[in-house]
Amino acid sequence: MSESVILIIISGGDIASTNQAESLLEKCNWETGVLVEGFKTWNCKEVRLWWRDGGVLFEDNLEIRWENETGEKVSEVIFPSRHVAASGMPCLTIHPIGTPQYEVGEKLPFGGKPADAPPPSPRMSTWMQELKKQANIHNLNEEFIVSFETTHHGPWITVPSLFIEIGSTEEKWGNKIAASALADVIINGLNLTSNTKTPEIISEKVVLCLGGGHYAPQPMRLSEKGVVLGHMLANYALEMEKADEEKTPGKLPEGPWKQAIIAAYESTKKANPCSEIWVYLDRKSFKGWQRNAIMKFLEINKIPYGRTADFI
Numbered sequence: 001m002s003e004s005v006i007l008i009i010i011s012g013g014d015i016a017s018t019n020q021a022e023s024l025l026e027k028c029n030w031e032t033g034v035l036v037e038g039f040k041t042w043n044c045k046e047v048r049l050w051w052r053d054g055g056v057l058f059e060d061n062l063e064i065r066w067e068n069e070t071g072e073k074v075s076e077v078i079f080p081s082r083h084v085a086a087s088g089m090p091c092l093t094i095h096p097i098g099t100p101q102y103e104v105g106e107k108l109p110f111g112g113k114p115a116d117a118p119p120p121s122p123r124m125s126t127w128m129q130e131l132k133k134q135a136n137i138h139n140l141n142e143e144f145i146v147s148f149e150t151t152h153h154g155p156w157i158t159v160p161s162l163f164i165e166i167g168s169t170e171e172k173w174g175n176k177i178a179a180s181a182l183a184d185v186i187i188n189g190l191n192l193t194s195n196t197k198t199p200e201i202i203s204e205k206v207v208l209c210l211g212g213g214h215y216a217p218q219p220m221r222l223s224e225k226g227v228v229l230g231h232m233l234a235n236y237a238l239e240m241e242k243a244d245e246e247k248t249p250g251k252l253p254e255g256p257w258k259q260a261i262i263a264a265y266e267s268t269k270k271a272n273p274c275s276e277i278w279v280y281l282d283r284k285s286f287k288g289w290q291r292n293a294i295m296k297f298l299e300i301n302k303i304p305y306g307r308t309a310d311f312i
Helices: 017-027 063-071 123-139 176-190 215-223 256-271 289-301
Strands: 005-011 040-044 048-051 076-085 091-095 146-147 161-168 205-211 228-233 276-281
Touching: 005 017, 005 040, 005 063, 005 161, 017 048, 017 076, 017 161, 017 176, 048 063, 048 289, 063 076, 076 176, 091 123, 123 146, 123 176, 123 215, 123 228, 146 215, 161 176, 205 215, 205 256, 215 276, 228 256, 256 276, 256 289, 276 289
Parallel strands: 005 048, 005 076, 076 161, 091 146, 205 228, 205 276
Antiparallel strands: 040 048, 091 161
């Protein structure tokens, strides 16, 4: 078995993805690789670029499928992509994947595995700082918002991953300057144009964020302070039904929120096996009874939680 590789998976039907791929191929010294599942690949150091047809949200176990055909074990996956939002807000985003808020057996609209989440890439926080830098270098700040998104959608894989995206409309997906900026984030983040190996991200503490909106303002602030982030679950992914305190005093609220927290915690731990996993609560985004229930649940499961000062 050869040394593990980092896999960049391109969605051939997605112009934001293919533009990022073209920029990567132009800027780095790649060698043509073997066909994998009939699709072209390229090699640069320990990084592989796999240009597939169509999308990836419902293409599960891509890292295992790569290993089965090449014999190369995949350590992590990067998904250059477009971002779709009903708001149409122009944005450049990074996010982890997973669908832990769905019940087992529930049909998923955008792929993944219900009640679970793949490991989140430890690179998200440092790459967000690089993304802000590249947006400035490429003069994109007046056109695009730069932001995390919280954990959502498929596919299912077993290794750390992230999506890096251009959004949110067809007009913006094809922006080649934005694609160049995101390609530079990937290049600098993986040391593709230097003689040094891809840096590992290891931190004493890694933070799982709970609460807030989809574009994750609190994780953005933590990232600016150098905090390494794991999964980020928005309020909508923590659905809970208030218990009747008179009938069942002390009972935790019903709903899938408990499984979502545990799945996100275990997944973040898998991505960061040498780190303590802490929880950050966006306290103002919860009602008092919700906040109290979450803190009680974390204490029962011996999951530490704290404020920003506890992580830096």
